[in-house]
Amino acid sequence: YSDATLEVEVQQKADLNGPIIADSLAMGNITGYPVGKAHVGGLPHFSVGVAMGTGMTNMRYFDDSRPESDNGSLPGITPNPVLHFALGLTKDFDVLGKYFSLSDTVVDPGLDTDIAKLTDYKLLSLGGKLRYNIVKRKKLLPFIFNFGGLTVSAGADFQYGDIRVQGDYDADLPEVDVSITAPAAFTGTITTQFDGQYAARALYSIFSLSAQAVAYFDVFYLFSFYTGFGLTGNVGYFKMDFDGDGVLTTDDPGYNAAAGTDQIGTLLFESTNKYHPYYAIPTYLVGLEINLWVLKITGETMVNLYNRRDVNATVGLRVQI
Numbered sequence: 541y542s543d544a545t546l547e548v549e550v551q552q553k554a555d556l557n558g559p560i561i562a563d564s565l566a567m568g569n570i571t572g573y574p575v576g577k578a579h580v581g582g583l584p585h586f587s588v589g590v591a592m593g594t595g596m597t598n599m600r601y602f603d604d605s606r607p608e609s610d611n612g613s614l615p616g617i618t619p620n621p622v623l624h625f626a627l628g629l630t631k632d633f634d635v636l637g638k639y640f641s642l643s644d645t646v647v648d649p650g651l652d653t654d655i656a657k658l659t660d661y662k663l664l665s666l667g668g669k670l671r672y673n674i675v676k677r678k679k680l681l682p683f684i685f686n687f688g689g690l691t692v693s694a695g696a697d698f699q700y701g702d703i704r705v706q707g708d709y710d711a712d713l714p715e716v717d718v719s720i721t722a723p724a725a726f727t728g729t730i731t732t733q734f735d736g737q738y739a740a741r742a743l744y745s746i747f748s749l750s751a752q753a754v755a756y757f758d759v760f761y762l763f764s765f766y767t768g769f770g771l772t773g774n775v776g777y778f779k780m781d782f783d784g785d786g787v788l789t790t791d792d793p794g795y796n797a798a799a800g801t802d803q804i805g806t807l808l809f810e811s812t813n814k815y816h817p818y819y820a821i822p823t824y825l826v827g828l829e830i831n832l833w834v835l836k837i838t839g840e841t842m843v844n845l846y847n848r849r850d851v852n853a854t855v856g857l858r859v860q861i
Contacts, residue, residue, distance in 0.1 A: 549713045552612075553612055553711065554811050555813070557612075558780055558813050560597050560616040561618070564597040564616030564850070565595060565746050565817060566595065566817035567618070567821070567842070567850050567851065568620040568699070568852055569667075569697045569699040569748050569774075570748055570772055570823075570842070571594070571620050571854040572593050572620060572665070573591075573636045574589075574838035575626055575838070575858075576756065576838050577688065577756060577829070577860070578673050578688050578689025578691045579631075579632070579634055579673040579689060580626045581628045582631045583629065585860075586626060586861060587626040587836070587859060588624075588858060589624055589625075590621070590622070590623055590624070590856065590857055590858075591838075591858075592619065592856070593620040593853070594617060594619050594853050594854075595616070596615065596616065596851050596852060597615070598614065599849065600849070601614060612712075620640070620665055621640055621665075622639060622640040622665055623639050624639075624856065624858070633670065635668060636695070637666075637668040637669075638665065638666060638697075640663070640664070640665040641663065642661075643663065644658070644660055644662075653707070657705060658703070658704070659705060659706060660703070661704065662700075662703075663703075664701070667697030667748075668695055669695025670693060671692070671693040673691050674690050674692050675690035676689055677689045684760060685757070686758045687756075688758050689756050692753045693750075694749075694750070695750050696748065697748045697750065698745075700746075701744050702743050703741070704739075704740070704741045706737070706739040707738065709735075709786070710733070712731070713732045715729045717729050718790075720795075720798060723798070725798065726794060726795050726799065728795065730790045730794075730795050731791075731792065732788050732789065733788070733789050734789075734807055735786050736784050736786015738784035739783050741779075741781040746774060746778075747774070748772050749773045752771075754766050754767065754768030762830060762831055765827070766827045767827070768825050769823065770823040770825060771821070771822050772823060773820050777814050778815045778816075778817070779812070779815075780812075780814075781811070781812050782810075783810045783811070785806065785807065785808045785809075788806065788807045789802045790804055818844070818846060820846075823844060824842065824845055825841070826840065827839060827841070828840070834860055836860055837856075837857055840853070
């Protein structure tokens with residue numbers, strides 16, 4: 541059979557999914573600021589809380605009618621949990637921040653399945669943004685509906701991860717050329733399946749600079765709705781090392797009859813690849829906050845306007861005083 545053909549097929553699998561994961565990292569990196577107010581107030585006002593953000597790409601994988609559901613690609617889903625805070629600086633300015641750090645020396649999640657066993661990990665996420673309340677709150681329909689203000693912001697985010705896993709790897713590889721002479725002669729192009737083990741390492745580092753303009757609206761006292769646009773610039777990479785070995789088989793009846801077995805041979809491969817996210821991502825943001833006195837529950841999402849498919853989502857809980 542053709543080693544070069546199999547090498548191309550394995551590389552195509554990596555090249556198909558690498559950019560998807562890199563873009564999900566970039567979308568997840570800019571989450572972590574679920575604050576549904578145009579301004580938290582001047583000193584000494586502040587808020588503290590927790591948030592879970594997730595960058596999501598290639599969501600068409602879950603749609604059986606789309607080619608992404610069976611072309612070998614996978615969804616890119618990158619979680620980004622953080623502790624976050626907001627601090628009022630003046631009557632116009634406030635600052636938001638986030639932080640998260642975790643490693644296997646602190647928490648062992650016990651991930652050990654046939655598909656993947658987590659052997660080592662280190663995660664870091666941090667960032668901050670400065671906001672300016674350019675248009676102040678205005679009463680429109682007292683108590684019922686009010687304009688909460690317009691805020692512009694600029695910030696920076698950084699995310700780093702080093703994750704190592706091992707496990708079993710099964711994959712359907714497209715067509716390869718095979719030629720044998722014994723026990724019987726056979727020459728043809730057949731589909732193959734790989735069944736083996738792997739060791740993988742994902743290493744990523746993403747730095748983002750973002751600017752946003754967001755308008756806020758209050759519905760009764762209970763709800764705050766906000767929406768706006770942003771632009772994010774990214775510098776960074778997602779690096780994927782993948783080593784594996786196993787058995788290559790086929791269900792092609794012609795080959796199986798000639799060879800007397802479904803095994804073609806063994807396959808060993810080493811793959812090292814580096815992928816980069818979009819260098820610039822225009823975003824549209826929409827969010828909703830529930831106000832329970834000092835307790836705020838917030839959910840928001842952003843869409844990548846460049847392709848209108850990549851999204852992120854954040855849910856947060858905070859106390860604002």
